[in-house]
Amino acid sequence: MFKQLGLIGCGLMGGSFALALKRAGLVGQVVGYSPSPTTLAKARQIGAIDMAADSALLAVAGSDIVLLAVPVAATEATLEAIHQGVTADTLVMDVGSTKRDVADAARRALGERLGSFVPAHPIAGKESAGIDHADAQLYSGCRVVLTPLPETRPEQLSKATDVWSALGCRVTQMSAEEHDAAFAAVSHLPHLLAFAYYASIAQQTAGAQFLALAGPGFRDFTRIAAADPVMWRDVLISNREEILQQSQRFRAQLDAFEQLMQTTEPKALESLIREASASRSSWKMNSSPVGGER
Amino acid sequence: MFKQLGLIGCGLMGGSFALALKRAGLVGQVVGYSPSPTTLAKARQIGAIDMAADSALLAVAGSDIVLLAVPVAATEATLEAIHQGVTADTLVMDVGSTKRDVADAARRALGERLGSFVPAHPIAGKESAGIDHADAQLYSGCRVVLTPLPETRPEQLSKATDVWSALGCRVTQMSAEEHDAAFAAVSHLPHLLAFAYYASIAQQTAGAQFLALAGPGFRDFTRIAAADPVMWRDVLISNREEILQQSQRFRAQLDAFEQLMQTTEPKALESLIREASASRSSWKMNSSPVGGER
Known part of the structure; x- marks a missing residue:
């Protein structure tokens, strides 16, 4: 059970994760950030997030679980923007479809907080992107691949495995290269x-x-x-x-x-x-x- | 309303056509032929055909509607085998996915009965072939392309259009080349x-x-x-x-x-x-x- 989810990016993947976590009773509250005010408003309206933050960093502050659900190319800038809010106990994950570039971005952006990061790729999606298509069931029954770095703390890896499993996913581990x-x-x-x-x-x-x-x-x-x-x-x-x-x-x-x-x-x-x-x-x-x- | 359907080939496409025609009350009885005794027995068992014929020609004799549902490469040999049983009033159709080769085969095999033939391509199917997967609903809502020859009798073309329409298909006409x-x-x-x-x-x-x-x-x-x-x-x-x-x-x-x-x-x-x-x-x-x- 997590106290607070900091959700960076409130589209299909992020919104669905928040809805699923809430429905499973795994999180106290969700603070969301999106550069689009319309998306933020919609995410609140459908109950994916409880509060809208003014920046990615503010969404991360006080969160014990953070999900980056942004385009892969935005990963590095986003991690840089939030790294000051990440503690040794925060679980930080992404949902990107490529993992070597995400690992590289994390190395460059997270510094001493690299151990908190568990790169994740849930094999789920729809043709229609956006918060309008968010669905608490999106991840149910799907496979999630975790590609931990050598620096990833075992405790965070174990938390990541547990949370996806609790959402009904099959969790697999491999290297970013594989x-x-x-x-x-x-x-x-x-x-x-x-x-x-x-x-x-x-x-x-x-x-x-x-x-x-x-x-x-x-x-x-x-x-x-x-x-x-x-x-x-x-x-x-x-x-x-x-x-x-x-x-x-x-x-x-x-x-x-x-x-x-x-x-x-x-x-x-x-x-x-x-x-x-x-x-x-x-x-x-x-x-x-x-x-x-x- | 047809008196008798002569069904040559009792797989997915043929079996489904017979089942659909019967369910729509458009045919008195169905006489089927297949080179495989097992397929014939199964086709009778599920009610796709009422009688099994010992040859393609015998299935056509006395039929006012004939459907060839055989691999495209077998079209010419099948038309040759049945052409003596085809009358000027018989409606003969196939279900092949290619139409130029079927037109060529019909020209060579049907002789003076070419006018009875209406080449047809119903855009329907399943991954699983065979009579076991026959389904009275297979053609419902699908498109059927008819590629009449210059020799095709307008009366047969009109009957072909009517029968597919009655099964819930959208009927389109074009040349075999198109x-x-x-x-x-x-x-x-x-x-x-x-x-x-x-x-x-x-x-x-x-x-x-x-x-x-x-x-x-x-x-x-x-x-x-x-x-x-x-x-x-x-x-x-x-x-x-x-x-x-x-x-x-x-x-x-x-x-x-x-x-x-x-x-x-x-x-x-x-x-x-x-x-x-x-x-x-x-x-x-x-x-x-x-x-x-x-």
Whole structure:
């Protein structure tokens, strides 16, 4: 049970975390900060925050748990803005989709308070960003990856594990490097491909006619192309080496498929498809434990 | 109201059509044919067909409506096998995802009965093929594209339009060429990309670990990678020129995105993503009419 949550950034991720913490009875009160007065007002109105602070630092003062829910590129500036309010006992977490850059930012910004910081990545989200879509259930049943630094205090890591578990999440631990390699493969590259694919259709002369004919397969394949542009700009740039490496592997596979289409080798093409199809059919989300799972 | 449906192929698409037609009270009885005795028995058991025929021709004899629900590559052989049972009054349709090859096959196989044939493509399906997944609701609310040949009799075209409409479908008419160009863009290419992407992840040494971490975005993006290998082998080969052309457009977009990631031009990258994201957010399935819609 925490006394006070200092929430920096009151959008979908932050607002949902505050709502979930309150509903679970895990926090006394929530003090929120957002650069947007409209967002702050809305966050109060829906009960995500109890008080609006005038600065990030003021939201952190007196808080024993702090969540940064800001675009990844804003992490360093935000940590700098709050570091004077962080004590050795404060648990500070973020929700960023990339973790090496967050670790680097924390090293530069937090100084002697680095041990309070537990980098976190909850694998949850919606296509629609913003406090209007905040949902106390957003994190329920999802996986949360924690990427503690060598300097992270075990006590804070344990508190972080407990709070996400209490919200119904499966908590996994790994290094920031392992995290960024894995998510380049299963999250960042799919977003890049979905953006590029959607753009390639929409920009054609007949694009509008094509889009009018698209069905359920297209709908699901392109759902992530509606994701937040600022967040994904930051992810694609900050983790670009891993993403570009995954993209090379993907292009090699695409070449292999296209070659078989062109040389009209039905058997070989069918077996490539069959392998992917069988593997995807047996895949289930959150079905298998991951090394370091708590 | 039809006297008898001759159903050639009793899988997901065929079984669902028979169930829907029966539930709507649009058919007296259904005679089914499948090369698999197990499938035929199951189709009878769930009430999709009333009688099992020993050949495709026997299923067509005495039927005033015939549905071919076989892999596209089997269309020509199937039409050849049944053409002696087709009369000038029979309505013959298929459900194939490509239409130029189906038109060519019909020209070669149907002879003087070509006028009875109305090529059809219902934009519906599931990841799971087979009669076990047949569903009377499968076609409800979906779009059906009809690509009549110049030889198709107006009377048969009108009957085809009526029967799909009666099942709750939106019926659209276009040429086979227009159809294949549009579906290369919004259906065939996404399948190719999903197969290639899934294969590129699964084949990595760390693939299993990566897959264990994948979340809802990955789930939706790769859903179509579980599609039927035989059907998609046929589609990718039969419509390869259009698909490869769409793939070139996609690759050009992917290059553009990756270039901006590498030169670290956040503003330009953000605006590319923003355009795709905004367009995808406002896209709705079946929202807009298509030229030729009835």
